[in-house]
Amino acid sequence: MMSLNRYRLRHRAQSGKKPAQRIEALLKRPDRLIGVILIGNNFVNILASSITTVIALRLLGDSGIAWGTAILTLVILIFAEVTPKTLAVLHPERIAYPASYVLIPLLKIFYPLVWLVNSISNSLLWLLRVKRSGSHQGLSPEELRTVVYEAGARMPSEHQRMLLSILDLEKISVDDIMIPRNEVVGIDIDDSLASIVKQLKDIGVVKGIDKDAIRAFHDRAKKEQPGVSFAEVIAKGSPTGEGTESSFEYLVIPLQDRVLTPQKREDGTLDMHELGDIDSVEKGDLLMRR
Structure with a gap:
């Protein structure tokens, strides 16, 4: 979700694409989105840890706890953390669009718990004098210039030249062009x-x-x-x-x-x-x- 191109997402949402509109609605409150994801993630991890501990004790006794911890850590790192998150970073749209069908119902079901967690978290941020305003900033002219350069392979060179020329207008006087x-x-x-x-x-x-x-x-x-x-x-x-x-x-x-x-x-x-x-x-x- 966090790896999505926000400008492309906004364009698709304004074009009437329903999946993009759902994701944009989720990203308007990133604290709630992160809250529901982490609640589910930690619940599953703790549940898996508890089940692994019970099985290890029954099969290997007290020494099985160490073996169970090592095996579970390796399994979670490979199959629940590194691999899926790398895939999500490489192909965010392919993962985010289907995930929105699951996250929105989960957010509605666990909303009271999400609200409680977010309230405590936001209170801690307030005590630390962390301001939430100003976190969403637009692109500066130089950043926009970089975006145009990076999109060079996807647009004709003449279009790119015209866009870059528009960014240079503020440096040009009337005498230069008239x-x-x-x-x-x-x-x-x-x-x-x-x-x-x-x-x-x-x-x-x-x-x-x-x-x-x-x-x-x-x-x-x-x-x-x-x-x-x-x-x-x-x-x-x-x-x-x-x-x-x-x-x-x-x-x-x-x-x-x-x-x-x-x-x-x-x-x-x-x-x-x-x-x-x-x-x-x-x-x-x-x-x-x-």
Whole structure:
């Protein structure tokens, strides 16, 4: 129970997984959970010790007590302590989920005894000035960074890079990421295709972008009737070029969504850095992607 990944457990509980919800309910009061486990554990151990003593006395007499103690200690260590607890640490979910079906009824049955034991234990902790508050702490930024690094094999490198970049935001000033708006060049979607093609050539925003996409856009501009606006072409969304569907979409995306959405540059998608190192957009700005 104590070896479970609390964040994974919380995620599954919030997703509606009943076993995870049961375990989360048990872990909300770890003193009661530990109490019922130790009551059962000590009861079984003491009972086994008493039975072993009686059997040893009948079979071997007084000398049998030493033999019985040695054998019982070895059996408990191997079969009741080291082996099962090692298995539970290695595979906590496989053990904890089935165990919750047993622990919850036991907690209800022995609740008066558990309450008595916990009351005495908590009183002793109070006398020792041990505070229970503050024992449940969240992750610090550096700890969260370690979690992201350790999860690297389970997520794309681009996602990992974006998460780590978010953690570094507090170290970045506005001047590090913003470009003065008077240095940003935009195009009007109501202009004609020919006019937009000329602007693209003049301002040089095609650097680093798939040239085939721009060539297809240029071919499309030559095929359209004079005066057709870029907005009308967007509305059509028809195939262009040599059988390649290259529609240009009008995207107005909040900065937060833009940062958190994975960008796959290898398939031709254009992100803000490829469009002249623009790091923020406002409503009405135009971004293009093939």
